[in-house]
Amino acid sequence: MDTYKIMIVDDDPHICEIVQAYCEREGFISTYCHNGAEARMLLTSFEPDLIVLDVLLANENGIDWCRNVRGYTNAPIVFLSSHEEDEVKISALSDGGDDYVTKPFSPGVLMAKIKAHLRRVSTGRKEQLLELPGLTLDFYSQSVIMGSETIFLSKKEFSLLSFMAQNVNRAVSVDALFQLVWGTESLEDTRTVAVHISNLRKKMEIDPAHAERIVTVRGTGYMLVARGGGQSS
Missing domain, CATH: 3.40.50.2300 (Response regulator)
Known part of the structure:
Protein backbone atom coordinates (compact mmCIF):
# COMPACT_ATOMS: atom_id res chain seq x y z
CA MET A 1 0.00 0.00 0.00
CA GLY A 124 -1.48 7.31 -12.61
CA ARG A 125 1.73 6.14 -10.95
CA LYS A 126 2.45 3.63 -13.67
CA GLU A 127 4.15 5.55 -16.44
CA GLN A 128 2.13 5.91 -19.61
CA LEU A 129 3.00 7.91 -22.69
CA LEU A 130 0.86 9.05 -25.60
CA GLU A 131 3.01 10.19 -28.51
CA LEU A 132 1.70 12.55 -31.16
CA PRO A 133 3.58 14.49 -33.86
CA GLY A 134 5.34 17.31 -32.04
CA LEU A 135 4.25 16.43 -28.51
CA THR A 136 4.14 13.59 -26.00
CA LEU A 137 1.70 13.28 -23.08
CA ASP A 138 3.14 11.72 -19.91
CA PHE A 139 0.24 10.35 -17.88
CA TYR A 140 2.47 9.60 -14.89
CA SER A 141 3.84 13.10 -14.37
CA GLN A 142 0.78 14.82 -15.91
CA SER A 143 3.01 16.77 -18.22
CA VAL A 144 3.39 17.37 -21.93
CA ILE A 145 6.74 17.14 -23.66
CA MET A 146 7.23 19.48 -26.60
CA GLY A 147 10.64 19.14 -28.22
CA SER A 148 13.12 19.27 -25.34
CA GLU A 149 10.76 21.12 -22.99
CA THR A 150 8.58 19.47 -20.34
CA ILE A 151 5.50 21.48 -19.30
CA PHE A 152 3.69 20.49 -16.11
CA LEU A 153 -0.08 20.88 -16.07
CA SER A 154 -2.75 20.98 -13.40
CA LYS A 155 -4.93 17.88 -13.12
CA LYS A 156 -7.84 19.48 -14.98
CA GLU A 157 -5.61 20.98 -17.66
CA PHE A 158 -4.09 17.55 -18.27
CA SER A 159 -7.52 15.90 -18.32
CA LEU A 160 -8.69 18.34 -20.98
CA LEU A 161 -5.55 17.90 -23.05
CA SER A 162 -5.53 14.10 -22.80
CA PHE A 163 -9.17 13.87 -23.91
CA MET A 164 -8.46 16.10 -26.90
CA ALA A 165 -5.30 14.07 -27.63
CA GLN A 166 -7.36 10.89 -27.78
CA ASN A 167 -9.56 12.67 -30.34
CA VAL A 168 -6.68 14.39 -32.13
CA ASN A 169 -7.60 16.42 -35.23
CA ARG A 170 -11.30 16.06 -34.36
CA ALA A 171 -13.48 18.75 -32.79
CA VAL A 172 -14.58 18.07 -29.22
CA SER A 173 -17.62 19.88 -27.87
CA VAL A 174 -17.47 22.15 -24.82
CA ASP A 175 -20.22 20.07 -23.21
CA ALA A 176 -18.25 16.84 -23.67
CA LEU A 177 -15.13 18.40 -22.14
CA PHE A 178 -17.09 19.81 -19.23
CA GLN A 179 -18.86 16.56 -18.45
CA LEU A 180 -15.68 14.51 -18.73
CA VAL A 181 -13.47 16.69 -16.54
CA TRP A 182 -15.99 18.03 -14.03
CA GLY A 183 -18.21 14.98 -14.03
CA THR A 184 -21.52 16.83 -14.17
CA GLU A 185 -24.12 17.79 -16.70
CA SER A 186 -23.85 21.26 -18.16
CA LEU A 187 -25.82 22.93 -15.38
CA GLU A 188 -22.82 24.88 -14.16
CA ASP A 189 -20.86 27.58 -15.95
CA THR A 190 -19.17 25.94 -18.94
CA ARG A 191 -17.05 29.09 -19.33
CA THR A 192 -14.77 27.29 -16.89
CA VAL A 193 -13.65 25.17 -19.85
CA ALA A 194 -12.62 28.30 -21.76
CA VAL A 195 -10.56 29.47 -18.78
CA HIS A 196 -8.65 26.19 -18.64
CA ILE A 197 -8.17 26.12 -22.43
CA SER A 198 -6.74 29.64 -22.19
CA ASN A 199 -4.29 28.45 -19.52
CA LEU A 200 -3.26 25.50 -21.69
CA ARG A 201 -2.61 27.82 -24.62
CA LYS A 202 -0.42 30.07 -22.48
CA LYS A 203 1.72 27.05 -21.63
CA MET A 204 1.77 25.33 -25.03
CA GLU A 205 1.43 27.94 -27.74
CA ILE A 206 4.13 30.25 -29.08
CA ASP A 207 1.44 32.90 -29.56
CA PRO A 208 -1.59 32.06 -27.37
CA ALA A 209 -3.67 34.76 -29.07
CA HIS A 210 -3.21 32.96 -32.41
CA ALA A 211 -3.28 29.34 -31.34
CA GLU A 212 -2.03 26.69 -33.76
CA ARG A 213 -2.02 23.67 -31.45
CA ILE A 214 -5.32 23.99 -29.56
CA VAL A 215 -7.72 25.65 -31.97
CA THR A 216 -11.28 26.86 -31.53
CA VAL A 217 -13.90 25.26 -33.76
CA ARG A 218 -16.70 27.79 -34.01
CA GLY A 219 -20.08 26.54 -32.84
CA THR A 220 -18.61 23.28 -31.52
CA GLY A 221 -15.68 23.50 -29.14
CA TYR A 222 -11.96 22.84 -29.47
CA MET A 223 -9.55 20.63 -31.39
CA LEU A 224 -5.99 19.51 -30.72
CA VAL A 225 -4.03 19.70 -33.97
CA ALA A 226 -1.31 17.06 -34.31
CA ARG A 227 0.87 19.40 -36.33
CA GLY A 228 1.21 23.19 -36.27
CA GLY A 229 -1.24 25.08 -38.41
CA GLY A 230 -5.00 25.39 -38.64
CA GLN A 231 -7.26 28.34 -38.09
CA SER A 232 -7.73 29.69 -34.61
CA SER A 233 -9.79 32.37 -33.02
Whole structure:
Protein backbone atom coordinates (compact mmCIF):
# COMPACT_ATOMS: atom_id res chain seq x y z
CA MET A 1 0.00 0.00 0.00
CA ASP A 2 1.32 3.43 -0.89
CA THR A 3 2.16 5.85 1.91
CA TYR A 4 1.25 9.35 0.81
CA LYS A 5 2.82 12.61 1.93
CA ILE A 6 0.57 15.61 2.62
CA MET A 7 1.91 19.16 2.95
CA ILE A 8 -0.31 21.65 4.80
CA VAL A 9 0.24 25.38 4.25
CA ASP A 10 -1.86 27.66 6.47
CA ASP A 11 -1.00 30.66 8.64
CA ASP A 12 -3.31 29.37 11.38
CA PRO A 13 -1.38 26.83 13.54
CA HIS A 14 -4.65 25.41 14.91
CA ILE A 15 -5.89 24.57 11.39
CA CYS A 16 -2.54 22.94 10.57
CA GLU A 17 -2.69 20.78 13.68
CA ILE A 18 -6.26 19.66 13.01
CA VAL A 19 -5.56 18.71 9.39
CA GLN A 20 -2.32 16.98 10.36
CA ALA A 21 -4.08 14.94 13.06
CA TYR A 22 -6.69 13.72 10.58
CA CYS A 23 -4.02 12.95 7.98
CA GLU A 24 -2.04 10.87 10.44
CA ARG A 25 -5.21 9.07 11.48
CA GLU A 26 -5.50 7.94 7.85
CA GLY A 27 -1.90 6.72 7.84
CA PHE A 28 -0.51 9.61 5.77
CA ILE A 29 2.83 11.28 6.43
CA SER A 30 2.20 14.99 6.92
CA THR A 31 3.99 18.22 7.69
CA TYR A 32 2.99 21.87 7.76
CA CYS A 33 4.27 25.41 7.46
CA HIS A 34 2.74 28.87 7.68
CA ASN A 35 3.98 31.01 4.78
CA GLY A 36 4.89 30.85 1.12
CA ALA A 37 8.67 31.05 1.57
CA GLU A 38 8.70 28.09 3.96
CA ALA A 39 6.33 26.21 1.66
CA ARG A 40 8.63 26.61 -1.34
CA MET A 41 11.57 25.12 0.59
CA LEU A 42 9.39 22.33 1.98
CA LEU A 43 8.08 21.53 -1.49
CA THR A 44 11.60 20.61 -2.59
CA SER A 45 12.68 18.69 0.52
CA PHE A 46 9.38 16.95 1.37
CA GLU A 47 8.10 16.25 -2.18
CA PRO A 48 4.40 15.97 -1.23
CA ASP A 49 1.84 13.85 -3.04
CA LEU A 50 -0.86 16.43 -2.20
CA ILE A 51 -0.90 19.98 -0.84
CA VAL A 52 -3.57 21.58 1.37
CA LEU A 53 -3.18 25.32 0.80
CA ASP A 54 -4.76 28.38 2.43
CA VAL A 55 -5.80 31.13 0.02
CA LEU A 56 -4.58 33.86 2.39
CA LEU A 57 -1.03 33.30 3.66
CA ALA A 58 1.08 35.70 5.68
CA ASN A 59 2.44 38.30 3.24
CA GLU A 60 1.41 36.24 0.21
CA ASN A 61 -1.63 35.15 -1.77
CA GLY A 62 -1.97 31.38 -1.85
CA ILE A 63 -3.36 31.46 -5.38
CA ASP A 64 -0.23 33.28 -6.57
CA TRP A 65 1.91 30.70 -4.76
CA CYS A 66 0.02 27.88 -6.45
CA ARG A 67 0.46 29.38 -9.90
CA ASN A 68 4.19 29.95 -9.33
CA VAL A 69 4.95 26.38 -8.23
CA ARG A 70 2.98 24.59 -10.93
CA GLY A 71 6.17 24.33 -12.98
CA TYR A 72 7.76 22.31 -10.16
CA THR A 73 5.01 19.98 -8.98
CA ASN A 74 1.91 18.31 -10.35
CA ALA A 75 0.69 17.26 -6.88
CA PRO A 76 -3.04 17.95 -6.41
CA ILE A 77 -3.65 21.20 -4.52
CA VAL A 78 -6.74 21.49 -2.31
CA PHE A 79 -7.46 25.07 -1.31
CA LEU A 80 -8.83 26.06 2.09
CA SER A 81 -10.42 29.48 2.34
CA SER A 82 -12.92 31.58 4.24
CA HIS A 83 -13.83 33.23 0.93
CA GLU A 84 -17.04 31.94 -0.64
CA GLU A 85 -17.08 34.34 -3.61
CA ASP A 86 -17.26 32.65 -7.01
CA GLU A 87 -14.52 34.93 -8.32
CA VAL A 88 -12.03 33.64 -5.74
CA LYS A 89 -13.00 30.01 -6.37
CA ILE A 90 -12.66 30.41 -10.14
CA SER A 91 -9.28 32.08 -9.74
CA ALA A 92 -8.03 29.34 -7.40
CA LEU A 93 -9.13 26.53 -9.72
CA SER A 94 -7.98 28.32 -12.87
CA ASP A 95 -4.47 28.96 -11.55
CA GLY A 96 -3.60 25.37 -10.74
CA GLY A 97 -5.86 24.32 -7.88
CA ASP A 98 -7.68 20.99 -8.01
CA ASP A 99 -10.30 21.51 -5.30
CA TYR A 100 -11.69 24.22 -3.02
CA VAL A 101 -13.01 23.83 0.53
CA THR A 102 -14.51 26.74 2.44
CA LYS A 103 -13.89 27.48 6.13
CA PRO A 104 -15.25 26.53 8.56
CA PHE A 105 -14.86 23.04 7.12
CA SER A 106 -15.67 19.49 8.08
CA PRO A 107 -12.39 17.58 8.59
CA GLY A 108 -14.20 14.43 7.44
CA VAL A 109 -15.25 16.05 4.15
CA LEU A 110 -11.73 17.43 3.63
CA MET A 111 -10.23 13.99 4.17
CA ALA A 112 -12.71 12.42 1.75
CA LYS A 113 -11.64 14.92 -0.91
CA ILE A 114 -7.96 14.30 -0.17
CA LYS A 115 -8.40 10.53 -0.49
CA ALA A 116 -10.32 10.93 -3.75
CA HIS A 117 -7.48 12.95 -5.27
CA LEU A 118 -4.88 10.48 -3.97
CA ARG A 119 -6.78 7.60 -5.62
CA ARG A 120 -6.35 9.38 -8.93
CA VAL A 121 -2.65 9.88 -8.17
CA SER A 122 -2.34 6.16 -7.45
CA THR A 123 -3.93 5.09 -10.73
CA GLY A 124 -1.48 7.31 -12.61
CA ARG A 125 1.73 6.14 -10.95
CA LYS A 126 2.45 3.63 -13.67
CA GLU A 127 4.15 5.55 -16.44
CA GLN A 128 2.13 5.91 -19.61
CA LEU A 129 3.00 7.91 -22.69
CA LEU A 130 0.86 9.05 -25.60
CA GLU A 131 3.01 10.19 -28.51
CA LEU A 132 1.70 12.55 -31.16
CA PRO A 133 3.58 14.49 -33.86
CA GLY A 134 5.34 17.31 -32.04
CA LEU A 135 4.25 16.43 -28.51
CA THR A 136 4.14 13.59 -26.00
CA LEU A 137 1.70 13.28 -23.08
CA ASP A 138 3.14 11.72 -19.91
CA PHE A 139 0.24 10.35 -17.88
CA TYR A 140 2.47 9.60 -14.89
CA SER A 141 3.84 13.10 -14.37
CA GLN A 142 0.78 14.82 -15.91
CA SER A 143 3.01 16.77 -18.22
CA VAL A 144 3.39 17.37 -21.93
CA ILE A 145 6.74 17.14 -23.66
CA MET A 146 7.23 19.48 -26.60
CA GLY A 147 10.64 19.14 -28.22
CA SER A 148 13.12 19.27 -25.34
CA GLU A 149 10.76 21.12 -22.99
CA THR A 150 8.58 19.47 -20.34
CA ILE A 151 5.50 21.48 -19.30
CA PHE A 152 3.69 20.49 -16.11
CA LEU A 153 -0.08 20.88 -16.07
CA SER A 154 -2.75 20.98 -13.40
CA LYS A 155 -4.93 17.88 -13.12
CA LYS A 156 -7.84 19.48 -14.98
CA GLU A 157 -5.61 20.98 -17.66
CA PHE A 158 -4.09 17.55 -18.27
CA SER A 159 -7.52 15.90 -18.32
CA LEU A 160 -8.69 18.34 -20.98
CA LEU A 161 -5.55 17.90 -23.05
CA SER A 162 -5.53 14.10 -22.80
CA PHE A 163 -9.17 13.87 -23.91
CA MET A 164 -8.46 16.10 -26.90
CA ALA A 165 -5.30 14.07 -27.63
CA GLN A 166 -7.36 10.89 -27.78
CA ASN A 167 -9.56 12.67 -30.34
CA VAL A 168 -6.68 14.39 -32.13
CA ASN A 169 -7.60 16.42 -35.23
CA ARG A 170 -11.30 16.06 -34.36
CA ALA A 171 -13.48 18.75 -32.79
CA VAL A 172 -14.58 18.07 -29.22
CA SER A 173 -17.62 19.88 -27.87
CA VAL A 174 -17.47 22.15 -24.82
CA ASP A 175 -20.22 20.07 -23.21
CA ALA A 176 -18.25 16.84 -23.67
CA LEU A 177 -15.13 18.40 -22.14
CA PHE A 178 -17.09 19.81 -19.23
CA GLN A 179 -18.86 16.56 -18.45
CA LEU A 180 -15.68 14.51 -18.73
CA VAL A 181 -13.47 16.69 -16.54
CA TRP A 182 -15.99 18.03 -14.03
CA GLY A 183 -18.21 14.98 -14.03
CA THR A 184 -21.52 16.83 -14.17
CA GLU A 185 -24.12 17.79 -16.70
CA SER A 186 -23.85 21.26 -18.16
CA LEU A 187 -25.82 22.93 -15.38
CA GLU A 188 -22.82 24.88 -14.16
CA ASP A 189 -20.86 27.58 -15.95
CA THR A 190 -19.17 25.94 -18.94
CA ARG A 191 -17.05 29.09 -19.33
CA THR A 192 -14.77 27.29 -16.89
CA VAL A 193 -13.65 25.17 -19.85
CA ALA A 194 -12.62 28.30 -21.76
CA VAL A 195 -10.56 29.47 -18.78
CA HIS A 196 -8.65 26.19 -18.64
CA ILE A 197 -8.17 26.12 -22.43
CA SER A 198 -6.74 29.64 -22.19
CA ASN A 199 -4.29 28.45 -19.52
CA LEU A 200 -3.26 25.50 -21.69
CA ARG A 201 -2.61 27.82 -24.62
CA LYS A 202 -0.42 30.07 -22.48
CA LYS A 203 1.72 27.05 -21.63
CA MET A 204 1.77 25.33 -25.03
CA GLU A 205 1.43 27.94 -27.74
CA ILE A 206 4.13 30.25 -29.08
CA ASP A 207 1.44 32.90 -29.56
CA PRO A 208 -1.59 32.06 -27.37
CA ALA A 209 -3.67 34.76 -29.07
CA HIS A 210 -3.21 32.96 -32.41
CA ALA A 211 -3.28 29.34 -31.34
CA GLU A 212 -2.03 26.69 -33.76
CA ARG A 213 -2.02 23.67 -31.45
CA ILE A 214 -5.32 23.99 -29.56
CA VAL A 215 -7.72 25.65 -31.97
CA THR A 216 -11.28 26.86 -31.53
CA VAL A 217 -13.90 25.26 -33.76
CA ARG A 218 -16.70 27.79 -34.01
CA GLY A 219 -20.08 26.54 -32.84
CA THR A 220 -18.61 23.28 -31.52
CA GLY A 221 -15.68 23.50 -29.14
CA TYR A 222 -11.96 22.84 -29.47
CA MET A 223 -9.55 20.63 -31.39
CA LEU A 224 -5.99 19.51 -30.72
CA VAL A 225 -4.03 19.70 -33.97
CA ALA A 226 -1.31 17.06 -34.31
CA ARG A 227 0.87 19.40 -36.33
CA GLY A 228 1.21 23.19 -36.27
CA GLY A 229 -1.24 25.08 -38.41
CA GLY A 230 -5.00 25.39 -38.64
CA GLN A 231 -7.26 28.34 -38.09
CA SER A 232 -7.73 29.69 -34.61
CA SER A 233 -9.79 32.37 -33.02
